[in-house]
Amino acid sequence: MGDDGLAERIAGLVAMSSGDSRRDTLIRLTCGRALSVPPLPLPADLLDESTEEDRMLAAFAEQFAVDVSGIGDNQRGRFLEVFGNNAFRVVVAVFIADFVPRVWAGCEAVGLGRPGSCDEVAWDDSSDPIGALLNGFAPAVARLRELDPVTTEIVRLRGATQHNCRLCKSLRDGDALDAGGSEDLYTQIERYESAEGLSEAHKAALRYVDALIWSPSAIAPEVADGVRKHFSRKQVWELTLDVMRNACNKIAVSLGADAPRVASGTERYSIGEDGQPVYADIA
Known part of the structure; x- marks a missing residue:
């Protein structure tokens, strides 16, 4: 898709490792089964016998994929006890195994193929x-910037x-507010099908978001048709990638690191020229 280089970035993520190829294989198989989608390419074979650590990791990866908010203390x-200083890297490996297959399922459903998928993976352990x-x-x-804010x-x-994600729910993008976004509009997202303030394009996008999050293996033709009707190919590509980018919040949620920066209400932020969020100063 286009020349944004993001398909190549996805291919690069697929090739990377948590630091243990056998562990990566377990994570990828677990996420694939949990989502009923083909897993990412496997870097190693699994032994017939599993360890207590394997079972713990598989349970964590499965819950991460099915509903990350269900990961308890x-x-x-x-998980943190077993993986220690490497826990963050392992969670990122779980996220990649969880979400890249969703991106491919969405892209295939809307006719974009499988951007970043390769017949032979150049494994990158370092x-x-x-x-x-x-x-x-x-x-x-x-x-x-194909989609409006x-x-x-x-x-x-x-x-x-x-x-x-408590942090994400507390944030409001400044560009969107300046372009007409409001709390009245945002409160309608929860029941978007009956919302009068949301456009048909918004509803089509939200149906696609829900499908990617909850049923990537069974994206209904009418959901795919809806996004194709209201959005260009480049916009659908961006929309699909936005869902993955936003879902990086699963990493923080799984680790209990998603506390909001404000005690109440919401906080305005913006996206800087480098693509990173810029938060307002809090006294």
């Missing part, structure tokens, strides 16, 4: 997937509530 604590995802891929998606914000807020 005990499961989180055990590069840092944390930086590649959060400082490379996510900001590059944020710099896309209100649609982008509506999509973001839907993902925030579906993953129950």
